[in-house]
Each structure stands twice: as structure tokens, then as C-alpha cells.
Amino acid sequence: xxxxxxxxxxxxxxxxxxxxxxxxxxxxxxxxxxxxxxxxxxxxxxxxxxxxxxxxxxxxxxxxxxxxxxxxxxxxxxxxxxxxxxxxxxxxxxxxxxxxxxxxxxxxxxxxxxxxxxxxxxxxxxxxxxxxxxxxxxxxxxxxxxxxxxxxxxxxxxxxxxxxxxxxxxxxxxxxxxxx
Amino acid sequence: xxxxxxxxxxxxxxxxxxxxxxxxxxxxxxxxxxxxxxxxxxxxxxxxxxxxxxxxxxxxxxxxxxxxxxxxxxxxxxxxxxxxxxxxxxxxxxxxxxxxxxxxxxxxxxxxxxxxxxxxxxxxxxxxxxxxxxxxxxxxxxxxxxxxxxxxxxxxxxxxxxxxxxxxxxxxxxxxxxxxxxxxxxxxxxxxxxxxxxxxxxxxxxxxxxxxxxxxxxxxxxxxxxxxxxxxxxxxxxxxxxxxxxxxxxxxxxxxxxxxxxxxxxxxxxxxxxxxxxxxxxxxxxxxxxxxxxxxxxxxxxxxxxxxxxxxxxxxxxxxxxxxxxxxxxxxxxxxxxxxxxxxxxxxxxxxxxxxxxxxxxxxxxxxxxxxxxxxxxxxxxxxxxxxxxxxxxxxxxxxxxxxxxxxxxxxxxxxxxxxxxxxxxxxxxxxxxxxxxxxxxxxxxxxxxxxxxxxxxxxxxxxxxxxxxxxxxxxxxxxxxxxxxxxxxxxxxxxxxxxxxxxxxxxxxxxxxxxxxxxxxxxxxxxx
Numbered sequence: 001x002x003x004x005x006x007x008x009x010x011x012x013x014x015x016x017x018x019x020x021x022x023x024x025x026x027x028x029x030x031x032x033x034x035x036x037x038x039x040x041x042x043x044x045x046x047x048x049x050x051x052x053x054x055x056x057x058x059x060x061x062x063x064x065x066x067x068x069x070x071x072x073x074x075x076x077x078x079x080x081x082x083x084x085x086x087x088x089x090x091x092x093x094x095x096x097x098x099x100x101x102x103x104x105x106x107x108x109x110x111x112x113x114x115x116x117x118x119x120x121x122x123x124x125x126x127x128x129x130x131x132x133x134x135x136x137x138x139x140x141x142x143x144x145x146x147x148x149x150x151x152x153x154x155x156x157x158x159x160x161x162x163x164x165x166x167x168x169x170x171x172x173x174x175x176x177x178x179x180x
Numbered sequence: 181x182x183x184x185x186x187x188x189x190x191x192x193x194x195x196x197x198x199x200x201x202x203x204x205x206x207x208x209x210x211x212x213x214x215x216x217x218x219x220x221x222x223x224x225x226x227x228x229x230x231x232x233x234x235x236x237x238x239x240x241x242x243x244x245x246x247x248x249x250x251x252x253x254x255x256x257x258x259x260x261x262x263x264x265x266x267x268x269x270x271x272x273x274x275x276x277x278x279x280x281x282x283x284x285x286x287x288x289x290x291x292x293x294x295x296x297x298x299x300x301x302x303x304x305x306x307x308x309x310x311x312x313x314x315x316x317x318x319x320x321x322x323x324x325x326x327x328x329x330x331x332x333x334x335x336x337x338x339x340x341x342x343x344x345x346x347x348x349x350x351x352x353x354x355x356x357x358x359x360x361x362x363x364x365x366x367x368x369x370x371x372x373x374x375x376x377x378x379x380x381x382x383x384x385x386x387x388x389x390x391x392x393x394x395x396x397x398x399x400x401x402x403x404x405x406x407x408x409x410x411x412x413x414x415x416x417x418x419x420x421x422x423x424x425x426x427x428x429x430x431x432x433x434x435x436x437x438x439x440x441x442x443x444x445x446x447x448x449x450x451x452x453x454x455x456x457x458x459x460x461x462x463x464x465x466x467x468x469x470x471x472x473x474x475x476x477x478x479x480x481x482x483x484x485x486x487x488x489x490x491x492x493x494x495x496x497x498x499x500x501x502x503x504x505x506x507x508x509x510x511x512x513x514x515x516x517x518x519x520x521x522x523x524x525x526x527x528x529x530x531x532x533x534x535x536x537x538x539x540x541x542x543x544x545x546x547x548x549x550x551x552x553x554x555x556x557x558x559x560x561x562x563x564x565x566x567x568x569x570x571x572x573x574x575x576x577x578x579x580x581x582x583x584x585x586x587x588x589x590x591x592x593x594x595x596x597x598x599x600x601x602x603x604x605x606x607x608x609x610x611x612x613x614x615x616x617x618x619x620x621x622x623x624x625x626x627x628x629x630x631x632x633x634x635x636x637x638x639x640x641x642x643x644x645x646x647x648x649x650x651x652x653x654x655x656x657x658x659x660x661x662x663x664x665x666x667x668x669x670x671x672x673x674x675x676x677x678x679x680x681x682x683x684x685x686x687x688x689x690x691x692x693x694x695x696x697x698x699x700x701x702x703x704x705x706x707x708x709x
Contacts, residue, residue: 029540030249030504030540030543030544030547031544031545032544032545032548033248033249033504033505033543033544033545033547033548033551034248034249034506034547034548034550034551034552034555035248035249035251036548037248037547037548037549037551037552038246038248038382038551038552038555038556039246039248039251042381042382043381043684043686059541061541061605061609062541064609064613065541065542065545065609065612066544066545068545068609068612068613068615069544069545069548069549069612070548071618071621072615072618073386125249125504127467127468127502127504127540128466128467128502129501129502134300134465134466137293137296137297137465138250138296138465138468140466163249163250163251164248164251164253165686166251166253166688166689167251167253
């Protein structure tokens, strides 16, 4: 099956797909923390976590810290955005299930532009800081970030707000329209 | 229920969710847990034994519930406090009381969302104190105001629920037939399976799986409770996980020479106490624990920057940023940041960005390790040790649990405070990389699986009441002559594993509970169960 987005073959979810199998793509500026460790890792049965972030990937301390957080049976890779996209576009590996984490919507968009297909993106946590306003509960976002999320949705992905799997997920389409 | 009793019950609910010493303090682990609140509600209602028994059973449903990073799918404290109070006042039996508690837990999560939303309104007040440079006033915004909000939010609904609810529940039950009560009790007997399955979700893996069945078999055939099972399997876990002496050696310091301490010991300890008590007192969606962190750092700031208003303001500003982690494990950040403030006050050129980046870098991973360690294994483990004593009506059991938990939690937190303060970030990383915490988690997982297995054998009840006529005089009792003959507790085991499979497939726990309710209703009405 040919890919809808440019640059790659679509992952049709079956064995032997043409992209790595991503079981959860999540925007979360705390990256690996309690919700990932106590909930998402269990429900997704993930075997690998890929963190895409240029800054974190070049910070040795943070890389080591993130790797030390997760038990040995889950592999953690902290990659620059280009490297993460290249890795995700490799053919699916048998039995591998990936959680993809980025700190902000911009990185998700960059991955999508490089050909990574992500039909569903979960919005987890984005903390308040200079330039950001409260967006929804514990998510704050700047006008640029809201615009990015809107472009991601227009490009064919759905974004859902959901802290943990036990909660109902909320499609943020309306919130994004309101926020623009 | 008398007016006074309703007031006291409502106060207990506030206490459970508050940061005061006996309440939520220590990661919502004492009065917040139904096993402990059952004791207090039992005393209020004049029937301590029943209170403890009901509290322990309600606690089983919530044994695997985790609230990580501000997400709260169900509020076990309302289920525990109000569920126990209503059950005692309406003289409902223990199993039926569980059915009553579950919807209360759902309602309670609304209180939590309200709390985080309303506390966001207080952030500007904190910013005002920062602008004025008044660390001594931070307690007003971190304790006084949010606790007034929380009090109104918890006390009022719980009071009305207790005072008017007890009469309503009593009146409804009086009118209902025996069949309805049988259904309630059947549901209540099956519900602990969901709680146990939820906890299995995080620990039932790898080699630990076999210990679940071992614990189940030992309990099913010999009738042992959770404490003896835990003691036996603690030995097994220690053997399996191969702990070494070096695992517990303190990590090396990354600082060559001992720094001169200009921060008073008293201020550091005060900071840690503020953190352990009030880290989440003003929990809000905007900054999460940011105001709690500011409050924790206030004694340090006062001590280091006395008489320097500009430095005070700057330090308060950088302490109040967005922060969110697990609090015992997060103690090391308090130590680390206190040491950085100390160096800065002593003349070192440390930029604000350095504070931000160390805090944001550490908070996620520390929460990941800390929530796993405390919420998924240690707190439930400590409860599991004493839960079968409590379920039999032993009133000392909840107190024993609280003592064991406090000792472990505070020792761990203080050790990490010192590690962060004296040895720095490299030592924290070394500790995490050493894998000792993951070893403890694995060992506790083995122990947890064994005890959960024993709980299935003792406290999940499901039996079939079908008899098949053999001859005119004899009949085959399917439960007694077939299931019990193979292994007592076989059906509860299958039920629990069934719940586990559904949860594992991604079904929500409340959906699983609804299925159980459906099975119970149909089963009782058709005379199968």
C-alpha cells in the first residue's frame, strides 16, 4: 500500500509493515515519568521507547538519566529528530512495539513531514512557561504550538488529550479551533 | 447516623485528602487508603471491628489503583470513608458494602479535578508574593487558601452524603427483597478480583507470574493469610533477586572537595518537611507542584538571602516554576537545588537556566522511578502485609501498616535529600544507573504476586449453586463435588485471570466491573450463582 504522505510507505499495522510499529505517539514535555512507567508501558506492552528531541539527545546527563529510569527489558533511544525519523522509517521489526515521545508538537510535525505516519497522537503534558497559556487542564501551549497542532490535524492525524489510558480521551480538534 | 457522626465522617474525608500528618501526607498513603479510614470511621460509628473489615475489603478493589502525575481515575478515599460509614449505619453486610463503594469512588474523582482547577486560581497570589519578595508569606498560598478550598470541596458533599445518604440507603434496602441483597453480596464477593487484576497488570510478568499461583495454592490448601505468605515469599524474593552488599553502598560524590556549608541545617530540614507535607497542598493544573516547591524552598531562601530583596525575588521566581514529580524520590531535588542556591549565595555564577534544566531534567525520570517504586509496589505491598488481618477484623492491622509505611517512606526520602544535597546530581544518576531500585521493584513484585494469589483464595468469592440429580436420593453438587474437589477457590482464580485478560486488552476497569455486575445479576436470577 502506497503512503499518503510523502517520502515513505504507509504502515498498515500488519506484520512486516514498512515502518516501525509505533503503538503510542505522545507529546509530553516530561518525557518518561510516572504516567508512562505505571500505565502506558503496561497497556501498550511496548518494548522500546524512542525520544525525539535535538536538545535532549545532545545532553549526555539527560540521556543517561532517561535510560536509567526504565527497566532493562525496555530499550530506550534518545535521538535527534532526523535520526529518529530515519529510525522510524526502517522496516518493522518482529515483535517490536514502540512508544514515541516528543516534548512539543513541533517535533511531531517535523517527524510527520519527514514521512513518518502517525494516525493518532496523544497529548499528555505541556507545562506552563514564558509564552504559553493554559490550553486544557495540565496542558499549556503557545499560539505557535496551537497552530502547529492545527496543521498536524489538517494533515490527517488526530490528536487526543489523555493523561493515562484509564481516562477517556478527548479529541482536541474543537479546542484547537477555539484557540486559534 | 447522628449529626455529629456525619460531621466527623466528613472531616475524615477532608483529612484523607489533606496534607496534614495523618492525612494524605506521604503520597496519599494513610487515611487516604480505605483500610486506614475504615478504622477511623469505625470508631466514629461505634463499631470499630466492622469498620476495619469493610475498609479492608473496599481497599482490595483499589489495591491496584494508581494516580500518577495528576491523573486520578477514581477516588478511593471517598469510597472508603463514605462507603464504610453508610454500610455500618445501614447494617449492610461486608460484601454488599463494596457494591455501594464503587460509584462513590467515581464521584470522588470529580472532587480531585475541581481541586486542581480551583487551585490554578491561586497562582497569581503566589506570583504577588514573589514580586514582593516575601518567602515568609508563601504558606498562605500553599496551605491556608488551598486547604480552605479543599475543605469546602470535601466536607460539604461528604457531610450531605453521610447525613442524608444513610437514611436513604436504609430506606431503600428495607423495601428490597432478599434476592436483591443476594445480588449485592454476590457482586461484592467478585469485585476484589478487579482490584487484584489491576495490580497484577503492573507486577504479573516474567518469572514473577509463577509466584502468583504459588501464593494462591498455599493459601487455598493451607488457609494462610497475607502476612505469613508475605514472610515466606520475602525470603524467596531475596533469594531470587540476588541482592549484594554493594547495591546499598552510597554512590560516590562528584564533588572533589567538601563545600563550605553556609546554609543552616535547620533551614534544610525545614525545607524537606515543607516538601514532604505540603508538596501537593496547592496542586494545580498550571504549575502542578510549583507552588509546593516554592514553599519548600522558602526557608532556604530566607536563610541565604536575608536582607537582599532582589536575590530573594529571583530565587523565589525560579523556585515557583512548573514542577511535578513523586515526592519521596523528589527529595533529592530539594537537596540538590538547596546546594545550588547555597553555592550561588556564596558567589558562584549559576544561571537561572541551570536550575530550570536540572529540575526539568530530573522531575520526569524521578517520577517514573518513584511512582513505580511507591505507588505500584511499596504502598500496596505494605497494605497487603496487613490486609487479611484487617479483613478478619483486627483493629491493630491498619496502625501497623501506617507505622511500617511511614518508617520506610521517610527513611528513603531523608536519605535522598542528603544524597542530593551532599553528593550532587552525578550521585543521583549513579544511584539510578546502579539498578538497585529496579531490583527492589522486582523483589517486591514477586512478593506482591504471591500475596495477591493468597488474596484471591481468601477474599474473592464466587460459587456455583447447580446440583445435578444422580438418583432419587443423591445429587451431584457441582461446586462441592467438582470445583472444590479439584482445588478450593478455582472459580475465583479463573475470575481474576479473566479480569486480568480484559484489563490487559485495554478494557477500562469500570467496564470490567459492569460485566461482573451483569454476571452476578443474571447468575443470581437464574439460580446459577
